[in-house]
Amino acid sequence: MNIIRLHRAPHSLRPHAFTPSRSLLFSRQISATRCTRVGRNTGKDASQSSNVVKSEDGQEVVEGSPNGPSKSTVEAKRRPLTQQTASGQRDRSAVGVFTPTAALLFIATGVGLYFYFQHEKAKILEAKRKEMLANKKIGRANVGGPFELTTHTGQPFTEKNLLGRWSLIYFGFTNCPDICPDELDKMGKVVDELDKLYGPISQPIFISVDPSRDPPPKIAHYLRDFHPRLVGLSGTYPQTQAICKAYRVYFSTPKDAVPEGDYLVDHSIYFYLMDPDGRFVEAFGKSSGVGDVVEKAVEEIGRWVEEKGGATKTSVGQVAVEAEKTT
Amino acid sequence: MFGFFSKPPPEPTPPDRNERAKCWESRDAYFSCLDAAGVLVPGQEDGRCSAQRKSYDLNCAKSWIAHFNKGRVFAERQKQMQAQLNTPQPFNSQGKRAGKS
Secondary structure, eight states, rough: HHHHHOOOOOOHHTTTTSHHHHHHHHHHHHHHHHHSSSGTTOOOOHHHHHHHHHHHHHHOOOOOOOOOOOOHHHHHHHHHHHHOOHHHHHHHSSSSSOOOOHHHHHHHHHHHHHHHHHHHHHHHHHHHHHHHHTTTOOSOOOOOOEEEETTSSSOOOGGGGGTSEEEEEEEETTTTHHHHHHHHHHHHHHHHHEEEEEOOOOEEEEEEEEEOOOOOHHHHHHHHSSOTEEEEEEEEHHHHHHHHHTTTOBBBTTTTOOOTTOOOOOOOOEEEEOOSSSSSEEEEEEOOHHHHHHHHHHHHHHHHHHHHHSSOOOOSSHHHHHHHHHH | OOGGGGGTHHHHOOOHHHHHHHHHHHHHHHHHHHHHOOOOOOOOOOTTTTHHHHHHHHOOOOHHHHHHHHHHHHHHHHHHHHHHHHHHBBOOOTSBTTTTT
């Protein structure tokens, strides 16, 4: 900044002094006779002349002072740049479309747009995610689906009967030596705990993976040892196969098994928690204790109440009412 | 009583809670006898736990006995493997477990 003004000043004062040599000469003369601040501006003619200019104007204008530029400096600024000075080149670089300001604006706009689109994209993704969550299509295992079985009292039971209650579903068989009874006992305790907290909002269900040996009457007999609300379901071999496939349960009942056979059925030994919409919430293995299951269930029920306004309210209220009637 | 399996086929009822408890009790008695005799695999005790074996056979279905016996051997093997994993073996200079070079 300093240098720019220093060079322009002499020309503004002496309009005829166009050649650099004359200007230089002039400034030298002045510097010799009238400059009062030579000492400070040693070595540079141009800078010396600057001081002269200021003194001639009679204003004590210093660079950046609140008085603003002197008349001469303003004039100098308006003059077309005809000289090949350092300042001229710099100014000329600012002419045209690609000024530094424009470049900055361009970059700023680009960056701004980038972030704007990122933000918009995130918003759209978030909305999609929420929609998916609402449909329970994401964030949960694809466990469950339509099925047709018979209760231990001989009533038909389908996936619609799961609606409006928190279902605890265990797959097993009545001739199960140790794990099934343990798990069913555990499930019963969980139901009791949930009953204490919320009332009878849960429905324990036992599904037999041994269709040939577990007809409804036998299951009814078996269930007497367990929770009074426990519902025992069974079906034909294909029906059993279908529900086990839908619920990702492995079982190894021999297809030609006879009712009087003494055999065990190898099967998956976890039980499921399903929400009042009949959708999968969680699977619990042998290592999960009653406390673990209750804790998880309470967490999920709390979330459900917050979302739906009731522990047993389904997403489709109408269906729940129908289900209530059939059970 | 002999439990469910003493009834004639074709409709054996599965054991109820009492019968299950009885079966588990006799199983535990038999297995602790085997432990005392230092026998892991049931059937290799050379008649040393015959009384317990008899009660076990009486109170549990054949399929259950086979299941429990298999389970005993399996559990023991698992215990040994776990113990092996839990005892850290020092690494030698080649970064390999000692004794497995």
